[in-house]
Structure formats: structure tokens, C-alpha cells
Amino acid sequence: MSTFQYNKWLIALIILGLLASLTINWQRHTVEQANATVEMVMEYEDIMELAQMEGAEPAGLFQQFKAAGITSLAVYETTLEKLNKSGKLTALPGADILHQDRTGMLTDPFWRSLIAGGRVLAEDVYIVGQDKQVFAEVMSDLERRLGPDRVTLLAEGDRPVLAVKANFEKVVKWNLGLPSDELRAVDNLGFYIVARPTNYTKVTADDVNAVFQRLASAKNLSAIMFSGDEILGYPDLLPLTVSYFKERQITLAMIEHPLQLQFLKQEGLTQVATAINYQAARVYAIPKDEQPKLKMRDAIQRWAVTDQERNIRINLMRKYDKPEPGKTLVETNLQYIADTKAALLAEGFVMGKAAIYQPYFAAPWLLALIVLGATAAGVLFLSQVYPFAARWQYLLTGLIAILLIFPVLKGGGTLSRQMAALASAIIFPVLAMTWQLDRWRKQEAAGQFAGSVGIGRIITAGIGALIATTCLSLIGGLYVGAVLSDVRFFLEMEIYRGVKLTFVAPLILVTVIYLTRYNVFDKVQTVNARGLWRQLTGIMEHPVTIKILCLFGAAAVVAWIFIGRSGHTAGVPVPAIELKLRALLEQAMYARPRSKEFLIGHPAFLLAAMAIYQQWPRLAQFLLIVAATLAQGSLVETFAHLRTPVLMSTIRGLDGLLLGAVIGAAAVVGVYVIQLIAARLVGRSPSAHE
Template identity: 60%
Template sequence: MATYRYNPVLLVLIVIGLAAALIVNWQRHGVEQANSRVEMVMDYEDIVELSQTEGVPLDVLMRQFKEAGVTTLAVYETTLEKLAKSGRLTALSGAQLADAQRAGYAVDSVLGGSNINTEALYVLGDGPVFEETWSDLIRRLGPERVILKDATPRRKVLEVLANPEKVMKWNLGLPTHELKAASGYGFNVIARPTNYTKVRPEDVEAVFARLQGIPNVTGIMFVGEEVLGYPDLLALTAQRMKEQGLTLAMIEHPLQLGFVRQEGLLPLATLLNYQAARVYVIPKDEQPKLKVLEAAHRWVVTDQERNIRINLLRKYDKAEPGQTVIETNLAYVAAVKQGLVAKGFTIGPAGTFAPYFPAAWLLALVVIGATAAGVLFLTLVYPFAPRYQYILLAFIAAVLVVPLLKGGGTLTRQAAALASAILMPVLAMTWQLDRWRRRPPTLPASLGRIIGDGAASLTLTVLLALTGGFYVGALLGDVRFLLEMEIYRGVKLTFVAPLVLITVVYLTRYDLFGGSEVRGLRDLWRQVTLLLNCPVKIKTLLVFGIAAVVLWVFVGRSGHTAGVPVPAIEIKLRTFLEQVMYARPREKEFMIGHPAFFLAVMALYHNWPRVLHYVLVVAATIAQGSLVETFAHLRTPVFMSLVRGLDGLAVGIVFGVLAVAGIYLLRCLLSALARRPVAK
């Protein structure tokens, strides 16, 4: 039997890396704990619309939503269409005026005797709203295309030389009257401006000039595909936001990975020294399918697990049974607030992360530990002399550490995190395989003995695999990753690679075909050759087909893709676990991997076929890989990732015991049936 030596120097380096990782994760935990304030936002227009459609005075409705939990109103840029519908000014196309003239109306007097341009748009009004509209039309079209045709003490007339239908829908700046109204009702305000085409400094200044006199403006959530000032004036935008103490609101992508595409968003966040908060909004086509309590529960889970600090709540357009539309929306807001407060959140202006970056020397120790883990794995597959191990270690560590010590190294850290996520679960399972080989289980094996050995061995393996999680959480634990401006790369590889590597390890230690003594790496190729030369039967193809489907589901369900749908019964199970546990464990762990670990122990005790034992070991590795990959979701607090893994272990032990007991009971039943005499 081939023996493998665990180099103590490499083990010490891994432990030192773990100590450094624990320090970084503790610091990160403090940063995450300090950011627990959630801003509850609704669109100003939504509440106004509810007031108009339901016939409730606006001031009454505003007070009710404030009492229910809304802290902030989002105010969008206005348009000529909105202003005309609200009666704040009049906007008519030249064609409409020509029609009126032909009908006998005195249109000439309206235009001060000027001829009508049927291809132009005419804007009539006076006062602050008209003046703001006029100034923004000039900024977007130029003074030569916005002409004052007539002016009296009570009315002014503008001729706008542009396509009337399109101009009516253009964004024309933040409406001061709405900003003041929202603030006047006692709410904070989030402004939602758009960028200008060929934006100029005076355009940026105009936006912030309108915000300057408005109290309680807490942040900006940009609309459109660009942030204000992109591409050349981001520094000016950042400067003005800093001066007014505004938080940058970054809207999470519907697939929950990254943000809705807005050019300049991430550079602006950097210029703001990460004074930014993540925003979530339930998609318009999805919210109507959710009951109020289901939607409220989603908000609580979202804020807990994804560092969302601005909840942009859309209104419900249909009432719940036995309620009015307004009662439904008030109950919705109140349920979200109550759920968040119950989980320890406070309600108010959005919290932001401190601009945390771990010390370079701590990260260097973690990277060296990850490198040592990689070298150790190689020695456990193909042993080679210690001096060559140290040379390899020194070379790889130097390549990875030098960029870190120079103040950069983001790619280095991502590479080391990927290596840690792949290698640590495999090393944990490799240690378990070698432990089984050194001390093979002995018969007779009682059910209690199998369960006890399985629970103890699984717990040790999980604790070893957690090293990889702590490595990942530390290496990618700065504020950029917490905000998801940078992400962990290699999610699919993280799920697949450990299964391949544990297969290599297994074939260097056990003979799948039975009988022969395995002597290391060269016997791996012998077994692969035998496997490739096996005759293919229809049932073999069916087995491989089933395995391919399982692999497709396994990989397709990883990450944040919409490739493989989640069954309704699984969604209900997830919701139940979210309600009864601090952090919902992953199904891959407690329903697949951990029970497979128990069955792998049982397979050794009862000398089941080696191929079956191999399949169970691979399935058990799935859980260890999933456990570590949990920490790769950097937007999730590191403490929650840890508790999720431990919850998975606890529930997995229960499922493992049930799996072993079920097999044991089935064996007893079959044995009893076999001993029954045949009826004559």
C-alpha cells in the first residue's frame, strides 16, 4: 500500500495562513456589523398616483406611509408631458395650434402675432416651474432652438425647435416643487437624475444646484445607462456628492450578480471612497405573483444575505383579499419594516461600509498558505522530495505575493481564492481517505457505531474544509468585494474541479476494480485505461446519461444563472428553513453530500463494492466544495456564511442518520423476507 506524507512545514504554513485569515475575517465582521441601517424607499409618483386613484388626500396618505415605515421618497426628473398633465404649464405642438387657428380660435394673440411653425413645440406658462423647464430645454437643445416668442406679466411662450412628440417625453431635470414637497412631508429624498448628452460642467452644477436648498437629501440613484458626468466629469460629480454628503445608490442586477448596467457607476463609487449602498427592487413582472407576506420575507432575507441597504419598494396595484389597495400597500411596508427590526436592523438613511482594506502582510500570509496547500496536494498525488517542494513553494509564492506587497494584486487574490476554494475541500476529503486507509473499519458494525463514526468524521472533515472558506473570505474581504464591485471568479470551476481532483486522489489509493494493490499515480492510469476499455452496454449508457443530467443540474444551479429552474417544493423548503434557522443551509450539503458521507462510512464497514464507495466519496466532496463556495458570495456577511455551513452540518447529520438507518432497516427487512419459508 502506497503511503503519503503530510509535510509538516507545509501544514504549519497553512495554519499560519488560517490564523491570518481569521484576523482578517474578524476585522471584516466588525465592518459588516457596523453597517446595519436600511433605507425604505418608495417613488414619490407612486404615492401620488395612489392618492389620485383611491381618492385619499395626499397629505393623509403620506403620513400613513411614513408611519408604516417608508423613510425616503425617490424623485425622478420631470417631463413636459407630466407637467402638462398636472396643469403646471401648457405644451402644444404647432400642428395643434394650426388646427385651433383653422377652427377660429385667436391663436395669433397667444403667440404675440407670430406665425405658427407646425414642426415646433410651444410651451406656455410662468413661475419657477416654467423657468426650470426653460433652462433645462436650453441646456439640452441650445439657446438657438429654444426661442422666447412672447412674454406678458402672466404668461411666457417658448417655441421649441424639435420633434414635439419626443420632446414631450424628454427628461428635463429634477423638479424642485416635487423635491420640496417630498421633504416637506417629513421624508428623506433620493434624487434620480439622468446624464446629459455631451455633458458639460454647467449641466452637472445645475443638478446639484437644485438639490442644494432641499433638506434631507440622502443619496442619488441614477436613471439610464450612464451616471451623471460620464465620461469626463465623474470627478466633478463625486466632488459635489461629497460636499452634500450624498450616498451613491447602486441597483443590483435582476440576476443578483453585479449591477444594472450604468457606465461610470463603479469608477464613481471609487471616487466617492465607497460611500455607496446596494439597492434591490423586486422586478415588476415578479412582484404581482408574490403575496404581501412573501414579498416582505424576501426583503428580510435579501437585506440579510446580500448587504442590501436601500429597499426600493414598488406599490401593489391589486388589493389583497379583504383589503383596499392602500391597506395592502401599507401592510406591505409595515411587514417589511417589522421583519427587518426583528432581525436587528435599524431603519433610516442607508448605511455604508467603511473603506476597509486588509493589511497587505496578512493577505500575503494567506496567499502563502494557499500556495502551501497547492504544493501539499501535489505531494499527496505524486510524492517528491521536500527540497523540490520548497523550491516550488517559494517560486509560486513570490509570483503571487510581490504584487500584493506593491499595493495591487486583485487578480492575485482572486486566483489564490479560487485555488483555496478548490483545494481545501479536496485536502479535507483526502485526509479522511488516508485516515480510513490507516485504520480500516472492523466488523461487526452496529448501527450506533456507524452513526457515531460518520458524525465524528464528518464534523472533522467540515472543520478542515472551513479553512478554505476562511481563506476565501479573507482574500476577497475588502470593501470592493463587499459591495460586489469586484467578484469571486470561477464559480462553475469551484463546483466541478474538486470532483475531478478527488477522483484522482481516490484512484491513487483504491482499486475501483478490486483485488489489486494500488501503488500510487501509475496505477491511476492503469485504472483509467481499464475503464476506457470496458465494453459499453445499453445500461451503461443509461447510467452515464443519468449522470450527465445530474451534472447539468448540479452545475446549472450554481452561481447566478437562470439556466435550471427551481421546483416549487424546493422553494417552499427554502422558505421554511429561512424562517426557522439563522442561515438557510444549502441542499447540496444536507440533502446530498453529508448523507453520502455517512453512507460512505457504511460502505467501508459492510465492504460494499468499491465503485459504490467511490461514488459516495465524490458526492460527499460536493458538500465540502459547496461549504467553501458559500464564502465566495462576498456580499453575504462572513458570520452568516459560517453559520450556514454549521447549520448544514447539523441538518446534514440528521439526514445522514436517516439515510443510514433507512438502509439498515431495509437490509433487516430483506434479510427477514429471505428467511421466510416458502409456502407449499
């Protein structure tokens, strides 16, 4: 039997990197623990609409929502359409005024004189003010958006009138600045303000100044959550926007993308976040088209999970438009808010102004040690595929490490860190499985699998091996969680690259490892990489039967589901029964384990142990080993979600180990019972080789 050596000095470098990763992960945990305040936000207009629909007094209804848990109100820019509906001003096309005059319905002498003087044009828009401040703000914003030449003041006094050269259907929907009266009302009601301004076309310094001057009167401004595709001031005046953020210590609200990867595309968002030293908070809103389909309890559970797992600190909550049975619409929405608050409090959150991360960046020398450890792990893996002299292992480790570490020590090295993270996520699960395979090979060579092996021993030994293997894989997860630890990754301004490769590569590499140690089609062990090449050649020349075609077809379907379900793109849908299982586990466990771990990978590991102890055919052993590697890779990939607290990622993996061991033990017992039944049917007891 060929013996593969594990270089002790490379292992020492891996341990050194592990110590560095534990240090960084503890620092990261401390930063994450300090970030526990959630801001619950509703739109000012939503509550006003509820008051109108239910005939409730607005001020009292706002206080009820505040008592239920709402901390902040989102204030959007106003439009002529909104102001028309609220009666704060009147906007109408010139054509309507002319129609009224021609039909004899226009009796106001003011308008009749304007028409007689030819000052009312069918294609223009006319705005009549009831509220002087609202009128002045609308006029100011229209002049900035259209230019003063297209906006004419026709009358002043108690009933001011504007003539605007614009298309009525378009202009009534334009954003016309944040309304001062709503900002003032939110302040007086005792809520925080989340302002939602938009950018201007060909934005000028005067435009940016005007927005922040209007916000200057807001006493309780919590955050700015920009609307539209651009940040105010983009592209050339972002420094001016940044100066206002710094001056008032305003939090930048960054809206998570519906696919849960980074943010809704807004030009200038990450530049502003970086410039204000990452005083930013992640925002989530249940999509408008999805919320009506969710039962209230499911929506509440989603908020609890979202805030825990994805570092959401601003919950932008939309109202329900249909009442629950036996409740009014207001009672339904008050219960929704109150129950969501209770669920968050139960998870250890507090309600208030959104918490932000301190601008954490790990010490470069600690990151360098992790990069060195990841490099050593990569070289150690190569030595398990094709053993080569120790001096060449040291040389290769040194050369690669120098190239990767130099930019890290210079204070940058994001690409180097991402490469080290990717290597760790791929290599450590494979090394863990390789080590376990070699343990089993030694036991087999020592004759420990000869004769019948009891079911109790298979389960206890298998669980022990599973725990040891998972702990080794966990080192890779801790490497990933540490080497990418900084505030940019916590906020998802930077992300882990190579999710799909992380799932697929370990399966390929463990296949390579297996073929260097075993012959898939018989009991003869291969010797080294040359044996690997002979096996690959033999596999390519192996006759294809219908059975093999069916096997490959099934494998292709599994791969399609497996790869399609990875990452954040819309891929293979999740079955309804699995969604229900997820919801159950989310409520029953601190961190819901991944189904591919506790349902597939870990049970496959215990079945692989059974296959090896009972000396099943090599092909069956190989397929189970590959399936077991799936769980090890998934465990490490969990840590690639840097927005998730490192403690939660760790517990998620351990929960999966616990549940997977139980299901795996049950699977082993089930197979053993089937063996007994089959043996009785043929009149003999199970053979050691069955």
C-alpha cells in the same frame, strides 16, 4: 498499502494562514456589524398616484407611509408628459393649434395673432406655463438639451409661452431635470431625498453644475441613484460630479442587477464609487414584472433575506396595484410597508439613512500569510497525488508564493488574491476528503471493517468523520472570506472569479485522489500516480454495457442540473417544491443551508461511511465519495459571496452540517432496514459485505 505523507511544515504554513484569516475575518465581522441601517424608499410619484386613486389628501397619506416605515422618497426628473398631467404647464404640437384655428375653435387673440404672423409651425412644440418656476426650469433644461437656437420665448408675464423645434411624441418623454417643487415638498414632509438624475448627451460642465445647483436647496439629500445607462458627467466630466459628491458627502446608490450579480450597467459607476472613497450603498428593487406575482408575505420575506444576505441597504419599494382581500389599496400598501419594517427590525436592522461600509482594506502582511497558506495547501495536494521529495515541495511553495505575494505586499495584488481564493475553494475540500479517505484506508488495513459493524457505530463514526471533514473544509472557506476582504468586494465592485470551476474541480480532483488509492473495479488498492494512469487506461478500455450507458446518462443529467444551478446566470430552473422548502428554512433557521449540502452531500458522506464499513463495491464507495465532496465544495464556495456577512456564511455551513447529519443518519437507517428486509426475504442476516 501505499502510505501518503502529509508534510508537517506545509501544514504549519496552512495553520499560519488560518490564524491570519481568523484575524481578518474578525475585523470584517466588526465592519459588517456596524453597517446595519436600512433606508426604505418609495417613489414620490407612487404615493401621489395612490392619493389620486383613493381620493386621499396627499400630505396626510405621505405621513401615513412615513409612520409605516418609509424613510425616503425617490424624486425622478420631470417630463412634459408628467407636467401636462399635473396641470403645471401645457405642451401641445403646433399642428393641434393650427387645426383649432382652421375649424374656428381658436378664439384666443394671442394665438390668432401668432398664426397670422406665421409664427406657429405645425412641426414645432408649444409650451404654456402656469407655474413660473416650473416654466423657467423646463426652459433652462430644454436649452441645454437642444441648444438655445431651438428654444424661443414667445411671450413672458403671467402666461409665458415657448416654441420648441422638436418632435412632440419624443420631446414629451424627455427627462427635463429634477423638479424643485417636488424636492421642496419632500423636504417639508420630513423625508430623506433620493435623487434620480440622468446624464446629458454631450454633457457639459454647465449641465453638471445645473443638476447640483438644483439639489443645493434639498436639505435632506440622502443619496443619488442615477437613472439611465450613464452616470452624470460621463465620460469626461466625472471628476466634476465626484467633487460635488465629496463636498456634500452624498451616498452613491448602486442598483443590484436582476441576476443578483454586481449592478445594472451604468457607465462610470465604479469610477465614481472609487473616487468618493466607497461612500456607496447597494440598492435592491423587486422587478416590476415579478412583484405582482408575489404574495405580500413572500415579498416581505424576500426583503428580510435580501438585506441580511446581500448587503442591501437601500430598499426601493414599489407599490402594489391590487388590494388584498378586505382592504383598500392604500391599506394594502401601508401594511406591506409596516410588515416589511417589522421583519427588518426583527432581524436587528434599524431604519434611517442607509449605512455605508467604512473603506476597509486588510493589512497586506496578513493577506500575504493567507496566500502563503493557500500555496502550501496546493503543494500538499500535489504531494498526495504524486509524492515527491520534501525539498522540492518547499522550493515549489517558495517560488509560487513569492510570485503571488510580491504584488500583495506592494499594496495591490487583486489578481493574486483572487487566485489564492480560487485555489483555496478548490483545494481545501479535496484535502479534507483526502485526509478522511486515508483514515478509512488505515482502519481497513488494520482489519477494523472485518465482520459485521453495528448500525450505531456506523452512524456515530460517520457523523464524527463528517464533522472533522467539514471543519477542515471550513478552513478553505475562512481563507476565501479573508483573502478577498475589502470594501470593493463587500460592495461587489470586485467579485470572486470562477464559481462554476469551484463546483466542478473538487469533484475531478477527488476522483484523481481516489484512483491513486483504490481500484474502482476490485478490492486491490493502487500504489501511486502510476496506478492512477493504469486505472484511467483500464477505464477507457472497459467494455460499455447498457447499464454503464444509463449510469453515464444519469450522471450527465445530474451534472447539467448541478452546473446549470451554479453561478448567477439564468440556468436550470428551481422546482416549486424546493422554493417552498427554501422559504420554510429561511424562516426556521438563522441562515438557510444549501440544499446540495444537507440533501445530497452530507447524507452521501454518511452513506459512504456505511459503504466503507460494510465493504460495499469500490464503485459504489467512489460515487458516494464524489457526492460527499459536493457538499464540502459548496460549503467553501459559500464564502465566495463576499456581500454576505462572514458570520452568516459560517452559520449557513454549520446549519447545513446539522441538518445534513440528521438526514444522513436517517438515510443510513433506511438503507439498513432495507438490508434487513432483503436478508429476511432470502433467509439470512446481513453480511458484512452487503
